[in-house]
Amino acid sequence: MNDDDMQFSRRSFLWSAGGAMVAAPLAAAQVPHIDLPPLPGEPLRWAVVGLGRLAVFQILPAFAASRASRLTGLVSGSPDKARHLAQLYGVDARHIYDYDSYDSLAEDPEIDLVYVALPNSMHAEYTIRALRAGKHVLCEKPMANSAPECEEMIAAARETGRKLMIAYRLRYEPFNVELIRIARDPAEMGPTRIIEASAGFSIGDPAQWRLRKAMAGGGSLMDIGIYALNASRYLTGEEPTHVTAMMDSTSGDPRFAEVEENITFQLRYPSGILANCASSYGVGMNRFRVSKPEGWAELEPALSYRGLRMRVGRGEVVEQRPQRVVDHFAAEMDHLSRCVLDGTEPLTPGEEGLRDMRVIAAIYEAARSGETVALS
Numbered sequence: 001m002n003d004d005d006m007q008f009s010r011r012s013f014l015w016s017a018g019g020a021m022v023a024a025p026l027a028a029a030q031v032p033h034i035d036l037p038p039l040p041g042e043p044l045r046w047a048v049v050g051l052g053r054l055a056v057f058q059i060l061p062a063f064a065a066s067r068a069s070r071l072t073g074l075v076s077g078s079p080d081k082a083r084h085l086a087q088l089y090g091v092d093a094r095h096i097y098d099y100d101s102y103d104s105l106a107e108d109p110e111i112d113l114v115y116v117a118l119p120n121s122m123h124a125e126y127t128i129r130a131l132r133a134g135k136h137v138l139c140e141k142p143m144a145n146s147a148p149e150c151e152e153m154i155a156a157a158r159e160t161g162r163k164l165m166i167a168y169r170l171r172y173e174p175f176n177v178e179l180i181r182i183a184r185d186p187a188e189m190g191p192t193r194i195i196e197a198s199a200g201f202s203i204g205d206p207a208q209w210r211l212r213k214a215m216a217g218g219g220s221l222m223d224i225g226i227y228a229l230n231a232s233r234y235l236t237g238e239e240p241t242h243v244t245a246m247m248d249s250t251s252g253d254p255r256f257a258e259v260e261e262n263i264t265f266q267l268r269y270p271s272g273i274l275a276n277c278a279s280s281y282g283v284g285m286n287r288f289r290v291s292k293p294e295g296w297a298e299l300e301p302a303l304s305y306r307g308l309r310m311r312v313g314r315g316e317v318v319e320q321r322p323q324r325v326v327d328h329f330a331a332e333m334d335h336l337s338r339c340v341l342d343g344t345e346p347l348t349p350g351e352e353g354l355r356d357m358r359v360i361a362a363i364y365e366a367a368r369s370g371e372t373v374a375l376s
């Protein structure tokens, strides 16, 4: 039974006990025995680094929904914004840092973990500095701009004995978890044969860092197509052996002077599963689909923060399969807090980010060369 189920049982129990007491007090013998969940321990203390759109609109509000994590620190290059958010979320001004004072996190015992939500090119440096300051790190995707940077981050986590997790939030939410179960279970409509995964949106402001190669590491693939790649890997539970790809950008569009707009890629997996994936900064796409001999299952939307939907089809019959709804950011933060408390490894450690980064490099190579690239 997971935590939310247990919470639900506890609520049901309180409600039925309360209802019965109004009508007639229950005799002790009639009170059912229910194993209540243990009382939560003291939540671990987090600092969020980089107060941009993701932090302000998703991560900071998610602390209200978390059970094992609480916000105690902020790191920002914008002092007014940091002060404002500190007041809003009850963060003591003593725990506001900027990028110069960041290393003094080491002397702050009221911060256990750091959530790195900076532009991609800054992930490696700020992850490694936090690890060296003795903090555990949750780093946003993509893990970094290159595989060697990912390797350095993993090495720093090993050297310091701290945990490093990559923020692949979909691994912690029930719709994707259920699609993984269906995809990997041959008793469900036969073995998976084809996966389709598409992720894209129309990007705005041409001046933003996402469109600067040095800061973003690449275009739509690094930012949003990584969800399609990661989904094809977690749905199969395998590592791809071969990659083909094509890319294109709208000619003359100033947004795509440095990075790609659209990229499609195909992955071959050892069991024979083929994945057909698409990534775009020009069009909206938001779907993962698993096809099997006796039917299919899909999520659309598959990667939005909320409102995910699952459909499963067998022949003429198509059914909706609702799942439990959770805050993705609270779920992933609590996962890492619990790993720290229990001394266990996160489901999406640094090695998971590194594996994606190696496949991304192969996808770009395949798109540039027009050749099939073999992965070892």
Ligand code: NDP
Pocket: 050, 051, 052, 053, 054, 055, 075, 076, 077, 078, 081, 117, 118, 119, 120, 140, 141, 142, 167, 169, 209, 223
């Ligand atoms: P934003 O551009 O909105 O915010 C980035 C923040 O980083 C800025 O507000 C700023 O915060 C700080 N920063 C420090 N130096 C720079 C710099 N030179 N240029 C720009 N910003 C700087 O980005 P997002 O919040 O959208 O994305 C942050 C990270 O989160 C990225 O890695 C992205 O891939 C990832 N992301 C993940 C999502 C998910 O669903 N998991 C969704 C969206 C993004 P300050 O002023 O406080 O210093």
